[in-house]
Amino acid sequence: MSWLRNLSFGILGLVVCLNSAGCSTTLWRVGFVKPAEHQDIPAKVPFLKCHLRSGEVFVFSNWEIHEDSRMISGNGLHYTSVRRLAGKGTFELPLSRVVLFETDQPESVMVHSQYAVMTALSVISLTLSAVMLALLLG
């Protein structure tokens, strides 16, 4: 009966893998900072969006704020107001053009507890199938 035990563990492992892959998703933790309070921008967030009055937005993955020249520079993407990609690379823009900073942190979240119940049910069902198969084969 060792093959039956191995099969059961294999199926169980597969179900657990599918379960963990299926029920976690990436959601965004977002914060907003006014330009006058740009010192409050957390240093550890991976992305910073600079919203301009015109509706354009710059998404920076690393950035630096130059207090003396009142500029912000960084690497990232530039989108137009209709969110068409306008450029990619290093950008520098005056702080006066920015009307709102947005910090974006992707976070992995387990969103579906239903998957856990379905996994438990699957394990019971597969075990029952294996027992029936073993009884049939003697």
Added chain:
Amino acid sequence: MTSACFKMPLDRSLKLGKPVINFPIEKVPVRGVKIAVRTNRRGDDADVEGELLAAGDGLIWVFQNGKTVNVPERIVRDVELQDLFPSGAGALGAWTALGAASSVSHLVALIVTVPLWLAVGVPASVSAANSNDLTVRPVNFKMLYQWARYPQGMPATSIKTLPARAPDKLAEKKAPPPPAQPPAQPLPQQTPSVKKPVRLPAKRRPPTPAELCPPLPGGEPSCGAMVVEGERALWAIGRASAKGDGAAMRKLAAMRARERLARMLAPKATGKQLSASLTGAVIVDRWRNKEEGAYYAVVALPLSACGLDDETASRLFARYSRQKQKGDGVGSGGQNKRGTNKRGTE
């Protein structure tokens, strides 16, 4: 089971889970979430669905079917933020079906296991389908901006429609004066209706000389009149700055110059009339500005070539001549005001 579902919080600053590292920047969302705005209106157009553009100042801006529409907050019953994350309802449904089908291998026990699969799987799928939406009540509308494409507010350049007229004010104007005595039966409560945003009709008028000949990036005029060897001529510069091969850009610059010249001659003309007026026009100069990355072409049209008489030609020259300095006045405005300007020649 269903009550343990993850529910997205309305406040986006709250911690949700474990931080993800090395996330590709291209996948950072830059659009607003999909929303459904349910209003107090009756009828098919009661709801507005689309991307949330902005929220604030009493209006909710939605990008619906290629149009920007706004809905006054005070007539909105609630707003549903939709598809905040993959629901997984389809996968759960398929899982349920597969599990129920595989119960065949349970032999006699399938009498118990098939109903068990259905009893667990169907509610799980239904709850998953509903778990990725979030309903926002009017008291929380001030939080909606966090989910918008423009959290800073609607940019002025993107506003293509006028704000809807206040429906209650409209109703007040049309409502009959209140009766002296209260009626025996209470009046049915009127549901405020929303007028569709009014789109201003585009005004069709010929361009003014200033619009037709805007100054070039260097401040130079882009068209005018000149006399070359005693020959009167109108000229115009065309500019092409799009990326492309040189020959195509030179052609485009010349085409724009010709178009501008044709408009100078006949501001109200359209289509074939425009091209017909350019017989005899020649390209007199071409160059490329490497700093701007732009191509230029100058097209001139001797007035004798287009058969204009002296009077018409002088009028054209007057329209496009730039001899007047700032502060010199604009011409006959004062005469018109005083009533001393006479029309026609009697």
